[in-house]
Amino acid sequence: MDQRVTLKELARLxxxxxxxxxxxxxxxxxxxxxxxxxxxELAALNHYVPNMLAQNLKTKxxxxxxxIIPAILPHFFAEALHGIETKASELGYRIIIxxxxxxxxxxxxxxxxxxxGQVDGLIMSLSQETQAKTEIGHLQPIxxxxxxxxxxxxxxxxxxxxxxxxxxxxxxxxATMALFNSGCKxxxxxxxxxxxxxxxxxxxxxxxxxxxxxxxxxVVKFDPRDFPDEKLKKLIETRKIDGILASDELxxxxxxxxxxxxxFEIPEDxxxxxxxxxxxxxxxxxxxxxxxxxAEQQGKLALETMVDRIEGKLPEEYVEYKLETSIIHRKSTRxxxxxxxx
Amino acid sequence: MDQRVTLKELARLxxxxxxxxxxxxxxxxxxxxxxxxxxxELAALNHYVPNMLAQNLKTKxxxxxxxIIPAILPHFFAEALHGIETKASELGYRIIIxxxxxxxxxxxxxxxxxxxGQVDGLIMSLSQETQAKTEIGHLQPIxxxxxxxxxxxxxxxxxxxxxxxxxxxxxxxxATMALFNSGCKxxxxxxxxxxxxxxxxxxxxxxxxxxxxxxxxxVVKFDPRDFPDEKLKKLIETRKIDGILASDELxxxxxxxxxxxxxFEIPEDxxxxxxxxxxxxxxxxxxxxxxxxxAEQQGKLALETMVDRIEGKLPEEYVEYKLETSIIHRKSTRxxxxxxxx
Numbered sequence: 001m002d003q004r005v006t007l008k009e010l011a012r013l014x015x016x017x018x019x020x021x022x023x024x025x026x027x028x029x030x031x032x033x034x035x036x037x038x039x040x041e042l043a044a045l046n047h048y049v050p051n052m053l054a055q056n057l058k059t060k061x062x063x064x065x066x067x068i069i070p071a072i073l074p075h076f077f078a079e080a081l082h083g084i085e086t087k088a089s090e091l092g093y094r095i096i097i098x099x100x101x102x103x104x105x106x107x108x109x110x111x112x113x114x115x116x117g118q119v120d121g122l123i124m125s126l127s128q129e130t131q132a133k134t135e136i137g138h139l140q141p142i143x144x145x146x147x148x149x150x151x152x153x154x155x156x157x158x159x160x161x162x163x164x165x166x167x168x169x170x171x172x173x174x175a176t177m178a179l180f181n182s183g184c185k186x187x188x189x190x191x192x193x194x195x196x197x198x199x200x201x202x203x204x205x206x207x208x209x210x211x212x213x214x215x216x217x218x219v220v221k222f223d224p225r226d227f228p229d230e231k232l233k234k235l236i237e238t239r240k241i242d243g244i245l246a247s248d249e250l251x252x253x254x255x256x257x258x259x260x261x262x263x264f265e266i267p268e269d270x271x272x273x274x275x276x277x278x279x280x281x282x283x284x285x286x287x288x289x290x291x292x293x294x295a296e297q298q299g300k301l302a303l304e305t306m307v308d309r310i311e312g313k314l315p316e317e318y319v320e321y322k323l324e325t326s327i328i329h330r331k332s333t334r335x336x337x338x339x340x341x342x
Numbered sequence: 343m344d345q346r347v348t349l350k351e352l353a354r355l356x357x358x359x360x361x362x363x364x365x366x367x368x369x370x371x372x373x374x375x376x377x378x379x380x381x382x383e384l385a386a387l388n389h390y391v392p393n394m395l396a397q398n399l400k401t402k403x404x405x406x407x408x409x410i411i412p413a414i415l416p417h418f419f420a421e422a423l424h425g426i427e428t429k430a431s432e433l434g435y436r437i438i439i440x441x442x443x444x445x446x447x448x449x450x451x452x453x454x455x456x457x458x459g460q461v462d463g464l465i466m467s468l469s470q471e472t473q474a475k476t477e478i479g480h481l482q483p484i485x486x487x488x489x490x491x492x493x494x495x496x497x498x499x500x501x502x503x504x505x506x507x508x509x510x511x512x513x514x515x516x517a518t519m520a521l522f523n524s525g526c527k528x529x530x531x532x533x534x535x536x537x538x539x540x541x542x543x544x545x546x547x548x549x550x551x552x553x554x555x556x557x558x559x560x561v562v563k564f565d566p567r568d569f570p571d572e573k574l575k576k577l578i579e580t581r582k583i584d585g586i587l588a589s590d591e592l593x594x595x596x597x598x599x600x601x602x603x604x605x606f607e608i609p610e611d612x613x614x615x616x617x618x619x620x621x622x623x624x625x626x627x628x629x630x631x632x633x634x635x636x637a638e639q640q641g642k643l644a645l646e647t648m649v650d651r652i653e654g655k656l657p658e659e660y661v662e663y664k665l666e667t668s669i670i671h672r673k674s675t676r677x678x679x680x681x682x683x684x
Contacts, residue, residue, distance in 0.1 A: 047486040064455065072423050078414045085414070085441045089448065094455050097439040099427045106431065113406065113436050117459055144389040253625050260627060280622055283595050285602060 005046040014042060065306055066114030067097045068107060070127045070154065075249065075278035076295045077125065080153065083299025084123060091307050093120075102128040108138035115141055121148035121306045126156060132195040134158060148309045152302040153293075154197055162309055163320040164302045166293055168198050171325045172205030175273050175291050176245055178327055180213055182334045184243025184271050188218035188235070192251035199247055202275065206245055227254045233262040236270055249276040252288050256332060272332040286331035294323055347388040356384060407648055408456030409439045410449060412469045412496065417591065417620035418637045419467070422495065425641025426465060433649050435462075444470040450480035457483055463490035463648045468498060474537040476500060490651045494644040495635075496539055504651055505662040506644045508635055510540050513667045514547025517615050517633050518587055520669055522555055524676045526585025526613050530560035530577070534593035541589055544617065548587055569596045575604040578612055591618040594630055598674060614674040628673035636665055 011018045016035070024031045024039035025048075031039075042048075067084055069077045081097065088095045096117065098110035107127045114122060122142060130136070136159055142149050149161040172189075179187050189206040193199045203219060210217045218241060222228050235241045236259060246252035252274025259270050266272060266286050274281060274290045281288040301321055308314045353360045358377070366373045366381035367390075373381075384390075409426055411419045423439065430437045438459065440452035449469045456464060464484060472478070478501055484491050491503040514531075521529050531548040535541045545561060552559045560583060564570050577583045578601060588594035594616025601612050608614060608628055616623060616632045623630040643663055650656045 047483050072414075072420045072427070075417075078420050081414050081441070085443065089443070094440070094451065096455065096459070097441075098436070099423070099439075101427065101431070109436065113438065117438070141389050250621070250625075257625060257627065279592070280625060283592075283599060283622060284625070285599065285627060 005043070005048045010039065010043055010046070010048060014039060062118050062120055063092065064094045064096060064117070064119050065303070066110075066117065066119035066122045067095050068100055068110045068114070068122065068124045069097065070100050070102050070107075070125055072099050074276075075280075076153070076276050076293065079278075079295035080125070080299035080302075083296035084303045085299075086296075087300040087303040091303070093303070093307060095123075095303075100127045104129045104133070104135060104138055111139060111141055115145055115147055119147070120310050121150070123150045123152065123302050123306055125152050126154040126197075128196055131156065131197050148306060150302050150306045150309070152298050156197070160318060162305050162314070162318050164298055164305060165322060166298070166325050167322045168201035169205035169208070171291050172202040172245060172275075173209040174205075175275075175327060176206050176209035177213075179243040179245060179271055179273055179333065180209070180215075182243075182271060184334075185215070186218075186239070186241045187215065187243040187245060188220060188241045189245050189247070190220045190222065190251055190255055191247035192222055192224040192254065193247050194221060198275075202245075202247055222251075224250055224254060227258055229258045229262065232258050236262070236264055242269070243271040244273075246272060246274045249274050249278045249281055249288070249290065252290070252332075253280050253284055256284065256286070256288065266332050267334045271334055273327065277328055281328075281330070289330045289333040290328050291325050292328050293325060298323060347385070347390045352381065352385055352388070352390060356381060404460050404462055405434065406436045406438060406459070406461050407645070408452075408459065408461035408464045409437050410442055410452045410456070410464065410466045411439065412442050412444050412449075412467055414441050416618075417622075418495070418618050418635065421620070421637035422467070422641035422644075425638035426645045427641075428638075429642040429645040433645070435645070435649060437465075437645075442469045446471045446475070446477060446480055453481060453483055457487055457489055461489070462652050463492070465492045465494065465644050465648055467494050468496040468539075470537055473498060473539050490648060492644050492648045492651070494640050498539070502660060504647050504656070504660050506640055506647060507664060508640070508667050509664040510543035511547035511550070513633050514544040514587060514617075515551040516547075517617075517669060518548050518551035519555075521585040521587060521613055521615055521675065522551075522557075524585075524613060526676075527557070528560075528581070528583045529557065529585040529587060530562060530583045531587050531589070532562045532564065532593055532597050533589035534564055534566040534596065535589050536563055540617075544587075544589055564593075566592055566596060569600055571600045571604065574600050578604070578606055584611070585613040586615075588614060588616045591616050591620045591623055591630070591632065594632070594674075595622050595626055598626065598628075598630065608674050609676045613676055615669065616674075619670055623670075623672070631672045631675040632670050633667050634670050635667060640665060 007018050007021050011021045020031060021039050024036040025043060071077060085095055098113060100107035100110055104127060107130060131154055134156060151159060151161055152164040155163045155165050176187055189203055191199055207217055244255050246255050252272055256266055256272055259266060264270055274288050275293060277290045277292040281290045349360050349363050353363045362373060363381050366378040367385060413419060427437055440455060442449035442452055446469060449472060473496055476498060493503055494506040497505045497507050518529055531545055533541055549559055586597050588597050594614055598608055598614055601608060606612055616630050617635060619632045619634040623632045
């Protein structure tokens with residue numbers, strides 16, 4: 001790594017001043033087109049890489065945006081990243097990504113790494129630990145260095161910045177109503193995720209809908225590595241539930257597998273709606289009706305918001321986008337589930 | 343971003359020289375413990391971030407490794423990244439990730455971004471376009487700047503560097519033999535991916551096995567967005583095939599869905615083995631027997647190899663690891679599929 005051709009070496013090879021080489025590479029009109037061409041050719045021949053580090057010290061703009069996501073395995077984040085990447089390419093920005101592994105410490109390190117790397121802005125979805133402890137001290141360097149921040153999906157009210165997320169509680173409420181309208185009378189909320197803002201919001205929306213419907217509430221928390229098959233079986237057998245709103249895609253798939261393995265029919269004995277429209281929802285048999293969280297769209301909007309903020313196109317007050325979601329009606333629900341939005 | 347506290351400002355606030363501040367922050371024994379403490383406290387209070395850019399100009403070591411993957415949506419790459427990230431954390435390295443979106447141009451840009459960002463090394467899995475065209479000119483800056491490179495999964499023989507991958511052709515051959523030994527006599531290879539080195543290798547292994555078994559070969563290429571349901575139905579109905587080795591997880595799921603939807607039983611009418619042990623393989627009904635590609639393990643080994651290379655623990659000649667794989671026996675194959683490895 002120590003062998004990069006420097007401006008000085010290029011200048012010596014061309015027998016011109018360093019300043020001439022620098023200006024030629026930056027297309028300065030002070031330098032004749034012939035010289036510019038000659039300098040650029042030699043630079044290309046020698047694989048000259050402009051020293052961004054030194055450049056950054058002057059210009060402070062990198063057209064690079066840092067992205068910190070809590071985990072890479074859930075399909076939601078892979079899709080959101082795909083959206084961020086696609087939109088960044090389109091707008092002429094690069095992204096570099098760090099993973100916080102749901103931990104405050106790794107999130108803090110990632111913030112440091114990316115700020116040091118001189119990104120123009122940071123797009124983050126918060127770690128589970130950060131959300132559970134509502135601890136934000138480790139994010140302080142972002143604010144003290146005035147690095148623009150956009151939070152998406154997993155946000156915290158306490159943090160003042162631009163935000164992109166979906167109205168989880170409203171959508172959970174509407175999904176519960178959709179199950180009711182398709183014929184379910186005893187609807188439970190099954191959650192395999194906890195301590196995240198999205199789970200809290202979805203449960204809140206479910207409880208609100210059940211209250212409005214005058215039904216009884218049933219919330220079941222479980223560990224995805226150890227699904228409570230017997231409990232679910234008994235609840236269906238004794239007709240205590242006929243519909244389930246699941247907290248996320250994997251939870252919904254686990255609910256369906258368990259019910260099918262116990263000999264029940266979906267959607268006849270049990271209707272299921274999940275959140276997140278991942279690849280499993282589409283390919284499972286029966287396919288899963290889901291609240292589409294528009295992961296890719298969230299990613300794209302987060303990136304656009306960031307670029308608008310960097311380029312001074314937004315008002316001084318922070319913006320907050322709550323995306324409308326819609327239900328994708330597949331085969332795990334009876335009849336037609338009413339569409340929430342167009 | 344222009345408001346970071348500088349060494350100069352810290353020096354002024356403390357009424358000492360810049361050099362004293364710098365030495366104190368770097369724990370130089372030239373500075374008294376009291377002064378070191380005082381400097382560090384003030385630096386922390388003002389959220390001082392050491393200017394890595396300036397630092398790098400001197401030390402050239404960042405303990406940061408760049409990773410370029412071709413796509414983020416396939417579960418294999420999410421899992422491999424998870425492995426890279428986990429191992430990097432363990433060894434005290436950070437990773438920053440770029441996505442090439444299967445394109446040579448984006449791959450070239452990612453290389454430039456990460457080299458400019460002064461990573462200590464690059465871990466890459468090549469884009470489909472790079473592999474299809476066997477074009478490597480855009481990787482030249484890596485070699486001219488002597489940045490250590492480790493390729494994983496999607497590699498090219500032409501590139502001289504450390505490599506981590508699995509022996510795809512041997513494993514495909516053994517998976518075909520396993521289908522044969524479980525009772526299948528007419529085995530086809532179905533591929534929904536093409537122009538990748540892994541597809542070529544898997545097809546080669548399949549063809550080798552069929553030749554050794556004296557059977558007839560049947561290779562079906564298809565577009566995953568438009569699965570040839572009628573063709574598969576006819577092949578099974580007319581008893582032209584009773585076993586399928588699929589090129590990847592999604593292809594295997596599409597094969598199973600199509601066969602089940604046409605009213606066939608799995609594994610009675612058709613046995614299926616896929617590659618890549620993702621989340622769909624585990625949760626589909628019936629669950630899918632797969633050749634485990636150890637995505638996470640490939641990621642971990644790639645990162646370890648990189649760190650060993652950076653830290654001078656490897657011989658000068660490049661190393662090439664071909665991981666052993668194993669078959670995960672689930673419910674899409676008859677009886678017990680013989681284990682390939684322990």
